[in-house]
Amino acid sequence: MAAMSLPGGRRTARRAVHETLRQKVVTLELPPGSALSENELAASLGVSRTPVRESLLLLSEEGFVQVFPQVGSFVSRVDPQRVADAQFVREAVELASLAAVPDPPGDDAVAALHENLEQQHRPGIDVEEFFRLDEEFHRGLLGLSGHSSAWSTVASAKAHLDRARRLGLNETPPDAFVAQHQQILDALVAGDRATAHDVLRSHLRAVFDDIEQVRARSPELFASDAGSVPVRRSVAVWT
């Protein structure tokens, strides 16, 4: 829903930079703690500081970047509190949406979800591809209730979860997630709301548990003290 101010097709430098950086942050190509110098980024992206700066401002509003005046800008570490918030909001909205799905769900939407699942089941699936399909699946699920327009809100809350999930993707093979997706859809078309509800909740919480495992193993990627300020290095170190 955001960024509706710049009508769709308009290509601006800010838009391009914002999307590029966001992608790199979410995919961990820029891991938590990375220093983001406005000058460096401007030079490497071939634009001036202005669009870079505005992109960083937006990313900081999204919680992906932290800007410390006169010190530097850094890819934010994963904030467990923030992840928990996102989890709670996402769970609330997705479950509320599930409850509002009409009893025979729309055939077209169901068909789309089935096709999506087929692709998820394809062996040797790429991680990036899985993330794309996962996103599409959950958006489609929300669409079943006619509240697809609320997806943007969920997507925003989901953003932090996504980044944390990538850290933990090696913990649990995607197969388990795909199986859960399948169960949810099967229960829905079978009219078994209770099962769909329970499995969706388990599914969402499994993601959350995954994150906790990563946290135990790589605490340096997580923010422990909200008040800490990083020092300027090629990679930030929180003291």
Next chain:
Amino acid sequence: MAAMSLPGGRRTARRAVHETLRQKVVTLELPPGSALSENELAASLGVSRTPVRESLLLLSEEGFVQVFPQVGSFVSRVDPQRVADAQFVREAVELASLAAVPDPPGDDAVAALHENLEQQHRPGIDVEEFFRLDEEFHRGLLGLSGHSSAWSTVASAKAHLDRARRLGLNETPPDAFVAQHQQILDALVAGDRATAHDVLRSHLRAVFDDIEQVRARSPELFASDAGSVPVRRSVAVWT
């Protein structure tokens, strides 16, 4: 949660401009459709275009402002679709939170809510004061479940509702809302979850209905066609 990038006390021009403009938009001092020229604002606020521009960027991300390149920036009209989304999300999160409140709710939090309600009951209450108390009440309600940190997400979704509510505050006297607040809290402390749940839902939907009444009376404040683009005037006119 947002804007944590600039540590609290740091006073920057952007911060000041952002808060000023946000306040004026939310309180309808700048009504939907108002033209916001970067140059004019910069001149009147005594700063350069840069902080003004960055503020408008943030406000557009929040949905309060629409920026049309080479045309102008305007206080956004109330988008019914967006309001509906906000309503759905808010309802889902607040109800989910309510369900997670421990059975005897925390005494301190309950006491705070009671005191808040006392102030709401004060006769001849100011509209701005009511809004402040209403916000505090719902935040406190969310806090009962220990998910107070998710408030920022609700607050963000709530932002559009708030603005629309101000338009409709003359429709239904605040007394009705205050009474509903009272019922919710009473039911909660009495352990009657079902009633609390139902009243909260009714309460939230009453706000929504209020907005619909205003829409019928003042359609020019609402966006009817998402693709419409305003013409540059002292006050924007959507064609």
Next chain:
DNA sequence: ATGGCAGTACTGGTATACAAGTACTGGAAC
């Protein structure tokens, strides 16, 4: 009077210059 077209005054997007502040570096003093 009316339709069309050029001129003009505005818009936001971008690039750049300067200012204020922080932290590292290297050397002098002890």
Next chain:
DNA sequence: GTTCCAGTACTTGTATACCAGTACTGCCAT
């Protein structure tokens, strides 16, 4: 070796200049 301090090289914040594009204005031809 240690401590302190000045210098320097960076950081983000702000101001300004310029650019591309839009829409209104008023003249001109009809």
